[in-house]
Amino acid sequence: MTALAMAWRAMRRGDLDAVADLADRIHPDLPEDRAVFAERLPLYPSGCRVLASDAEIAGYALAHPICYPHPPALNTLIGALPPLGDALYIHDVAIAPDMRGGGHAAAAIRALLALGAAFPRCCLISVYGTAPFWRRFGFTDASCDCAPGALAAYGADALWMVRLTPE
Numbered sequence: 439m440t441a442l443a444m445a446w447r448a449m450r451r452g453d454l455d456a457v458a459d460l461a462d463r464i465h466p467d468l469p470e471d472r473a474v475f476a477e478r479l480p481l482y483p484s485g486c487r488v489l490a491s492d493a494e495i496a497g498y499a500l501a502h503p504i505c506y507p508h509p510p511a512l513n514t515l516i517g518a519l520p521p522l523g524d525a526l527y528i529h530d531v532a533i534a535p536d537m538r539g540g541g542h543a544a545a546a547i548r549a550l551l552a553l554g555a556a557f558p559r560c561c562l563i564s565v566y567g568t569a570p571f572w573r574r575f576g577f578t579d580a581s582c583d584c585a586p587g588a589l590a591a592y593g594a595d596a597l598w599m600v601r602l603t604p605e
């Protein structure tokens with residue numbers, strides 16, 4: 439992939455095939471149907487971003503409000519956003535392997551945290567041992583807040599992490 443001209447922008451319907459393909463490549467053991475991305479986009483477009491050039495999609499970020507601490511189950515449609523959402527849930531931030539290390543994920547996360555400032559907290563499920571990465575952005579392990587078994591589908595090292603919005 440070409441690092442030049444890659445930039446974050448709002449996700450569009452026309453990106454969905456590429457986003458789903460990228461998700462399949464990055465998360466072979468945590469598969470989610472294209473329909474999940476296709477549903478979240480119109481539900482909360484401001485939380486849906488892609489890292490893109492004119493020719494390709496090299497990353498995506500997906501977030502939407504939830505009622506804390508109840509994330510949607512993996513690969514599940516939610517139908518609608520909760521009317522009283524009190525947390526911005528970062529569903530995923532994923533960068534194509536050959537584009538990692540360039541600060542693109544950090545840029546997307548800073549933008550999501552700015553969006554999340556409208557909520558009391560941001561939260562996410564850390565997978566693949568990424569907790570140290572998320573700690574850099576102020577997230578801490580709050581797995582004790584989750585219902586027993588809520589993280590089971592995400593692997594043994596999954597953690598529920600929360601960042602309270604600063605006053």
Ligand SMILES: CC(C)(COP(=O)(O)OP(=O)(O)OC[C@H]1O[C@@H](n2cnc3c(N)ncnc32)[C@H](O)[C@@H]1OP(=O)(O)O)[C@@H](O)C(=O)NCCC(=O)NCCS
Binds near residue numbers: 531537562565569571
């Ligand atoms: C996690 C991920 C998004 C990070 O992407 P990236 O392009 O490497 O991120 P950035 O370039 O913005 O990295 C920012 C910093 O975090 C560090 N970092 C990256 N992954 C890390 C990890 N797993 N643990 C600790 N630090 C990490 C980088 O070394 C970099 O440090 P530096 O600023 O001191 O150089 C990427 O590895 C990825 O897509 N992984 C697969 C999907 C995934 O795990 N998503 C998160 C789901 S919870």
